[in-house]
Amino acid sequence: MAVRRREGIAGYTFLSPWLLGLFGITAIPMIGSLILSFTNYDLLSPWSELEWVGVRNYARMFADDPHYVEAVIVTVVFALVAVPLKLGAALGVALLLNRNSRANGLFRGLFYLPSLLGGSVALALVWRAMWSKDGAVNGFLGLFGIEGMNWINEPDWALSTLVVLAVWQFGAPMVIFLAGLKQIPAELYEAASVDGASRARLFWHITLPGLSPVIFFNLVLETINGFQGFTSAYVVSGGTGGPVDSTLMYTLYLYQAGFTDYEMGYASAMAWVFLIAIAVITAIVFSTGKFWVHYGDQS
CATH class of the missing domain: 1.10.3720.10 (MetI-like)
Incomplete structure (x- = not known):
């Protein structure tokens, strides 16, 4: 068990740069953009003024743009x-x-x-x-x-x-x-x-x-x-x-x-x-x- 544990730690240590990139550069930003797609976020207004608009952005794409x-x-x-x-x-x-x-x-x-x-x-x-x-x-x-x-x-x-x-x-x-x-x-x-x-x-x-x-x-x-x-x-x-x-x-x-x-x-x-x-x-x-x-x- 100790050997397997050391091998597991070593494996995840070598994988850590890739895992950091996956979550920090890809996964977390993707989740954030999915959440933002249901809001009126405009980059300039403070987060306190963020409004949840539901599927309005998606409806606008196909109906009003x-x-x-x-x-x-x-x-x-x-x-x-x-x-x-x-x-x-x-x-x-x-x-x-x-x-x-x-x-x-x-x-x-x-x-x-x-x-x-x-x-x-x-x-x-x-x-x-x-x-x-x-x-x-x-x-x-x-x-x-x-x-x-x-x-x-x-x-x-x-x-x-x-x-x-x-x-x-x-x-x-x-x-x-x-x-x-x-x-x-x-x-x-x-x-x-x-x-x-x-x-x-x-x-x-x-x-x-x-x-x-x-x-x-x-x-x-x-x-x-x-x-x-x-x-x-x-x-x-x-x-x-x-x-x-x-x-x-x-x-x-x-x-x-x-x-x-x-x-x-x-x-x-x-x-x-x-x-x-x-x-x-x-x-x-x-x-x-x-x-x-x-x-x-x-x-």
Whole structure:
């Protein structure tokens, strides 16, 4: 018993930094935000004036706030467009780099570099400058006699610039796809080639089924990341979500509610609805996996 007790104490001692982070940074703030979502907390008033408003914040989201509905639509459209394009680009480049070549290491590093920058403010500022009226994109189009526009100020095109930025950062899923391609036995390709299978059949009947667990993994991660986009939308739109709410991502509107309008109770309610929505979407993706994800140990 004494030995077990000492081992238990040692184990919890090593776990203590993680436990402190779990409760101090995650669990307790989450519980606090859940409580605040039922109040009118505004960051400025004293706690003595805190008023319990019940589900009023949640009712306001769906019944009395057109900007909230617009933010949901913008975020869903962004995720539905950016995630498939990003995964498609990552898979396509991974297939091209899945060859024995001395230059592959260099190209992998170059393609992965944008992902290292992540959602940095510096990258978003550069992106905003590139798509401005006098930016690099219009300069390139001018070489072909095409007159460009101020893309980030056009409601019909502003969100597209964010989609392109998200797709451009395909390096992380590309590396995961490359690792998955290396795990597919070469014997399968050799046997199918001997039987006269075309490249399209090899890709459809060997590569895709063999990569399906990796595709599933990337799909889950990129779907969650797609709905959480914030920095690029904030910087490109100047924190407004404009023009005409065309880049008003959900997280950006949540930030505006909490730290611009000081409606922290309402922002907390938005955060919990967002959490539940992502959990439901992730559960739906997981429920579809049994129909198209194939593992090597399955008969």
